[in-house]
Amino acid sequence: MTRTSKTKTALYFLAILVGSWSADAAxxxxxxxxxxxxxxxxxxxxADVTSGSAERIELLKRVELxxxxxxxxxxxxxxxxLIELLVLHGIDIDDLAFSGTRTTRIYPAAPAPKVVTVGLQVPASETADMVVVTRRTLNRGDIIRDADVELQPRDPKNQSFQxxxxxxxxxxxxxLYPIREGQTIILNQLRKPLMVKRGELIRVRARAAGVQVTTTAKAMEDGAMGDIIxxxxxxxxxxxxxxxxxxxxxxVYAAGIVASDSASSSAHRNNQSTEKR
Incomplete structure (x- = not known):
């Protein structure tokens, strides 16, 4: 087991064991x-945050991940x-005990319900739901511009899609799919543009104690801006x-442990090579 693996494993079990020993642990x-x-x-x-003081519980619940x-x-x-993110945000994990499932599936916020107000009679075209339609034919992989779309009243017969x-x-x-001119855009036809693609070599930047380290790694999955991969x-x-x-x-989220170790190892080998010459 490498030093990096030992460090991350120790961090994980330390958070669980030490947290469970503290009588006032959250x-x-x-x-x-x-x-x-x-x-x-x-x-x-x-996660559900219990035990400890009410102030401590409320503070933990508001930590942005x-x-x-x-x-x-x-x-x-x-x-x-989760533990790595809490450490990155400066949360002291020594008084935290982790339990429950080992993994969680996170979904986006549910759309807010629409409120319909009955008022004065106006033309149907002014009260119909508006939807986004294309002004020209768009191909798979195109990035939508403001000039490519417009708002039009929704077809009452087309109520089955989001x-x-x-x-x-x-x-x-x-x-994700080609769309003809004049078609309504469905949300599952879209995604955030990929900044990183699986299998390609990418730059990894880490900051720790005021030092910035940059190295190269292989992406194991696709990722858009803001994604964790x-x-x-x-x-x-x-x-x-x-x-x-x-x-x-x-x-790097975890205080640059892996990236800095990788860069240090590379520098050490270069020094050894120079000494042999």
């Missing part, structure tokens, strides 16, 4: 599945990743969670 019980309540996933969205999944998508989070009703919800999104170190094939920050760029 208990974090991870749910099997959960829904974000806003644009950010909070600790209180994915990462951006909520996009509509029609979900994210699987392991308890180890269609886009606001322009800002589709502008900047990537199309798993990457694999080229040095020892260690896998760890990162946060997508740009095109082929990610940032």
């Amino acid at each position: 208990e974090v019980t991870l749910r099997q599945q959960s829904h974000a309540k806003g644009s950010l996933v909070l600790l209180g969205d994915v 990462f951006p909520a999944p996009a509509q029609n998508r979900s994210k699987l989070m392991h308890v180890r990743e 269609v886009a009703t606001e322009r800002h919800a589709v502008v900047g999104m990537e199309l 798993i990457v694999q170190s080229l040095e020892n094939r260690e896998q760890y969670a990162t946060h997508v920050t740009g095109t082929q760029q990610v940032e």
